[in-house]
Amino acid sequence: MKIIKKIMSGVTALALACGLSLTASAELKAGDYKAYKGTGYLAKYEVLSVKDGKSTVKVTLKNTTKKKINNWAVRFANYADIEGVKNGKLFSPDYWMFRIIKxxxxxGSVAPNECVSFSFTMTDPGNSSDIPVGITVYSDLDKSNSVKDLNKTAFACYNGIDQILNDYKAKGVSFDECFKNGVFANLNSKDGMKTGFNYKYRSETDREINALASMFSRGNISVYVGRTEIDGEDTYFVQAKDNRTGKVGQYPRWTDGTAEWGTFDLDAPLYNKNYSESHLNSAARNVHESVEDYLNAEGLDYQSLLENDDFQAASKEGLKIDVKASLTGCDKIINDKLKFNYEGMIVYVSKMPSDYYSHSHLVTDFFVKTEDPATGKTGQYPQSELVLR
Structure with missing residues (x-):
């Protein structure tokens, strides 16, 4: 108990050194505040004023490390429109549901035990904004990027590109035109686009992808968006490279960091990720839904599908998910559903035992089992807890 008290008193002392109290009031009004503690920093979010549909907030950071930090940035959830920032710059796109201020x-330089503050004013009709539950502080102290970080960066940017392409499609601009007309001019260049909180881009696309990449990887990072063909369809892929180590993350198809830069690499070893039971159960559910959709679209019943000798998922060996596989029928539907996130997983589809039913009372005639061959773990749908009739 004395040790716990000593730790808490130390945290409190650090907080009070810059006025960073560790409590917060429940309602948003002038004087409300909340303090946060993270690795290498303390932070305080304080409401300075609430008036005429606008709120002004001050954020204070304290460097609790023994090294000077540079190029700091703060991320927090905020649904209001930020009208002005003092002693900082809004880094994230205006339409994001969270904000990054750098x-x-x-x-940008904060010495050990020193503090830095910025403030901003936001529109707040009805005084309905909340104090963020948590914040994230970035700096140049953490320049190490694991292969997992790089793959996550590629995945986040891939989803960002997907939204950008959909927005252009709604405006009548095709996938092909986006690449040919320079929407991805920097991202599609040979060396990719440099990312980080110290980079500034004019293009809205570049700004958004730079913000996304900066949240997941730090240091000397480049992001590349390329075109490729997957199963006969024209599509895209994203890579994130740590220029210091040469490691490359990729999506689709997470790799071990050795993917060839600028090429959708289907030959580099997969990222060494063992699937959890949650992943396996989720994949099984996705397969079940895909098979049902296929049966409805083709006007088939489950019995005719399971009796089809060409249906690999119903075989003893099952269907191994492979992004490079060339399949037909329901096997293709299943593989397409899982291939970007669950490569290497094995899928089995079989008849539901007559004396079992799902605890969720799902009415179904077939059963899906998934397996991670590396660990032997399995998942299934309907859910694993089956009850006798």
Whole structure:
């Protein structure tokens, strides 16, 4: 108990050194605040004023490490429109549901035990904004990027590109035109686009992808968006490279960091990720839904599908998910559903035992089992808890 008290008193002392109290009031009004503690920093979010549909907030950071930090940035959830920032710059796109505010170029260096503050005013009709539950602080202290970080960066940017392409499609601009007309000019260049909180881009696309990449990888990072063909369809892929180590993350198809830069690499070893039971159960559910959709679209019943000798998922060996596989029928539907996130997993589809039913009372005639061959773990749908009739 004395040790716990000592730790808490130390945290409190650090907080009070910059006025960073560790409590917060429940309602948003002038004087409300909340303090946060993270690796290498303490932070305080304080409401300075609430008036005429606008709120002004001050955020203070304290460097609790023994090294000077540079190029800091803060991320927090905020649904209001930010009208102005003092001693900082809004880094994230205006339409994001969370905000990233970075240093203003003159206050980016913070010495050990020193504090830095910025403030912003936001529109707040009805005084309905909340104090963020948590915040994330970035700096140049953490420049190490694991292969997992790089793959996650590629995945986040892939989803960002997907939204951008959909927005252009709604405006009548095709996938092909986006690449030919320079929407991805920097991202599709030979060396890719440099990312980080110290980079500034004019293009809305570049700004959005830069913000996404900066949240997941730090240091000397480049992001590349390329075109490829997957199963006869024209599509795209994203890579994130740590220029210091040469490691490359990729999506689709997470790799072990050795993917060839600028090429959708289907030969590099997969990222060494063992699937959890949650992943396996989720994949099984996705397969079950895909098979049902296939049966409805083709006007088939499950019995005729399971009796089809060409249906690999119903065989003793099952169907191994492979992004490079060339399949037909329901096997293709299943593989397409899982191939980007569950490569290497094995899928089995079989008749539901007559004396079992799902605890969720799902009415179904077939059963899906998934297996991670590396660990032997399995998942299934309907869910694993089956009850006798």
């Amino acid at each position: 240093d203003d170029g003159t206050n």
